[in-house]
Amino acid sequence: MNPLALVGRIAQLLPVLLGVSVIVFVMMALTPGDPVEIMLSGQQVTPEQVQAMRHDMGLDRPPLERFAVFLGNALTGDFGLSFFHRRPVVDVIAERLPATIELTLAALLIAIAISIPLGVAAAVHKNRLLDRLAAVGSLFGISLPGFWFGIILIILFAVHMQVLPVSGRMDYACEVAPFTRLMTIDSLLRGRPDCLADALSHLILPALTLALPMAAVLTRVQRAAMLEVLRSDYIVFAQAKGISRRRVLWRHALKNALVPTVTVAAIETGSLLGGNMVVETVFGWPGLGRLVVESIFVRNYPLVQAAVLFYAVTYVFLNFFADLLYTMLNPRVRL
Amino acid sequence: MSTALEAPAVAIERIETPTWQSIRRFAADGFSMTAAVVVVLFVLMAALAPWLAPHDPYESDLLRRLQPPAWMEGGEWSYFLGCDALGRDILSRIIYGSRVSITIGVAVVLIATVVGTVLGLAAGYMRGWVDIAISRVIDILLGFPYLIFAIALMAMMGPGLENIILALVYKEWVVPARVVRGEVLAAREMEYVEAARAVGAPRFHIMFREILPNILSPVIVVSTIRMAHVIILEASLSFLGLGVQPPTASWGSMVADGRAFILDAWWVCTFPGIAILLLVLSINVASQGLRDAFDPKFSD
Numbered sequence: 001m002n003p004l005a006l007v008g009r010i011a012q013l014l015p016v017l018l019g020v021s022v023i024v025f026v027m028m029a030l031t032p033g034d035p036v037e038i039m040l041s042g043q044q045v046t047p048e049q050v051q052a053m054r055h056d057m058g059l060d061r062p063p064l065e066r067f068a069v070f071l072g073n074a075l076t077g078d079f080g081l082s083f084f085h086r087r088p089v090v091d092v093i094a095e096r097l098p099a100t101i102e103l104t105l106a107a108l109l110i111a112i113a114i115s116i117p118l119g120v121a122a123a124v125h126k127n128r129l130l131d132r133l134a135a136v137g138s139l140f141g142i143s144l145p146g147f148w149f150g151i152i153l154i155i156l157f158a159v160h161m162q163v164l165p166v167s168g169r170m171d172y173a174c175e176v177a178p179f180t181r182l183m184t185i186d187s188l189l190r191g192r193p194d195c196l197a198d199a200l201s202h203l204i205l206p207a208l209t210l211a212l213p214m215a216a217v218l219t220r221v222q223r224a225a226m227l228e229v230l231r232s233d234y235i236v237f238a239q240a241k242g243i244s245r246r247r248v249l250w251r252h253a254l255k256n257a258l259v260p261t262v263t264v265a266a267i268e269t270g271s272l273l274g275g276n277m278v279v280e281t282v283f284g285w286p287g288l289g290r291l292v293v294e295s296i297f298v299r300n301y302p303l304v305q306a307a308v309l310f311y312a313v314t315y316v317f318l319n320f321f322a323d324l325l326y327t328m329l330n331p332r333v334r335l
Numbered sequence: 336m337s338t339a340l341e342a343p344a345v346a347i348e349r350i351e352t353p354t355w356q357s358i359r360r361f362a363a364d365g366f367s368m369t370a371a372v373v374v375v376l377f378v379l380m381a382a383l384a385p386w387l388a389p390h391d392p393y394e395s396d397l398l399r400r401l402q403p404p405a406w407m408e409g410g411e412w413s414y415f416l417g418c419d420a421l422g423r424d425i426l427s428r429i430i431y432g433s434r435v436s437i438t439i440g441v442a443v444v445l446i447a448t449v450v451g452t453v454l455g456l457a458a459g460y461m462r463g464w465v466d467i468a469i470s471r472v473i474d475i476l477l478g479f480p481y482l483i484f485a486i487a488l489m490a491m492m493g494p495g496l497e498n499i500i501l502a503l504v505y506k507e508w509v510v511p512a513r514v515v516r517g518e519v520l521a522a523r524e525m526e527y528v529e530a531a532r533a534v535g536a537p538r539f540h541i542m543f544r545e546i547l548p549n550i551l552s553p554v555i556v557v558s559t560i561r562m563a564h565v566i567i568l569e570a571s572l573s574f575l576g577l578g579v580q581p582p583t584a585s586w587g588s589m590v591a592d593g594r595a596f597i598l599d600a601w602w603v604c605t606f607p608g609i610a611i612l613l614l615v616l617s618i619n620v621a622s623q624g625l626r627d628a629f630d631p632k633f634s635d
Contacts, residue, residue, distance in 0.1 A: 274483050
């Protein structure tokens, strides 16, 4: 790709990122409940002390100035103190982030592992039983309320069959020295197959819950893309040359039919971020999503603010990469 | 004397408008029609809740605490789906809960469609700074994952029915606005619009009387698809405790209430979830049928 176009594209991100931070700032500024009062609740303080604290926190300055400070701090990773933990917000988020990343990656892998073979098979067997089943399956996938499906999985696999744990990320008996802080990878790196199995048993249900709606969308995209490719001249030509059906399908057709799927997968990864909040709450997964939900209820607003901004910025960049990916994989599209 | 001006006596065949053709196509699709009927039944259930519900959804009876459904041991036919932790009839609560889901689904999509259509028309037809301003706002709103945006807004505004509707509308209008803008950009180059401009029709006339009727069907199709999405979002918010507040029965909060009892009373959270699934699934199937009927190029 033309480096100049890339620079232009990155420049286009700036107003969006600025707008996103304005919205996050305004949301939290308008949220009822003075942060100072929340922090001091239950303590004996004089009005002067409250005033002094408001001044220290910069809450008595004009909104525009407060936004500039907020933005400047945000750029340097300073989001203030978490009221609840009495520690910098950034540290608390960083602590919870690996769990969310692990869950998201696992869900992404599951969604891709289901949707690509299924989408290809549905396209090849168009309008036959398998295709119909895949269509019904993806309709269910997009219609399932994640929070409910997660609970049903818990009832089935943890309560009735008792083959999988109800919640959490790892058994306390398993102590693996942290390296990547992704439990599965760390267990593997430290040569602890028992812990790996334990981590996977905790991971499978939440990841599956998170993955299903995405798998449903991706299956449809993959099927449609495959159908289009299979109609194209070069496939007909490859078949006419006598190349085996399997080879035509997996080597010639799939390569091009993957372009839309990869793009949509990148975009949908962003939507997994929202799903995380619900799924992490259901499965007691110690990630960022659950932390945000908990923080709302204890009115720990600096944390909510930082997390929402973090999610939004991640989302903007994911969409940006999806765009880039699409352009790179598909030379017909030019920036 | 006027005979010369009378209409020729040739029988003019009634030509079916494309809309009627689409409706006919939709009606012929048994699968989608069934789904549409299920959606209508849900709407009726919501409207007639006081007459349909066998019990008061808010009346608790601690003797019936976690009473199982009728077909299980200890169940009673008059409490068909069993009772929750406060001994309230689950079936009645599900029937009343449909009111929350459907009210919010319809209200959000309706408001968002109206707002989005107007802004999309303005952006697509007027272009210039109007387009730039609206498109920028859309880009920024698209920068937020939907549920996170709604959660942050609910944290700010506090729970309640009106607030959920507002929180969802703030982002939802983007969807119809983008669809409409795209359609208008294509339509404004068409001959009928050019003709209207040539005869000096005012701008608003062209936007609302000429273009709007011609782009309405994709907007309607998208809106019905979005309804399913909005209903799941509302249920998710209520599940997290940020939506409709107790004691109001909403499907999402009913599932949340049941979570504590999954060890010995699976029915408390299972049935409200089935209601959500059934309604959302029916809306999705029906709207897919609608899309195929109105825009056959999609069906493959």
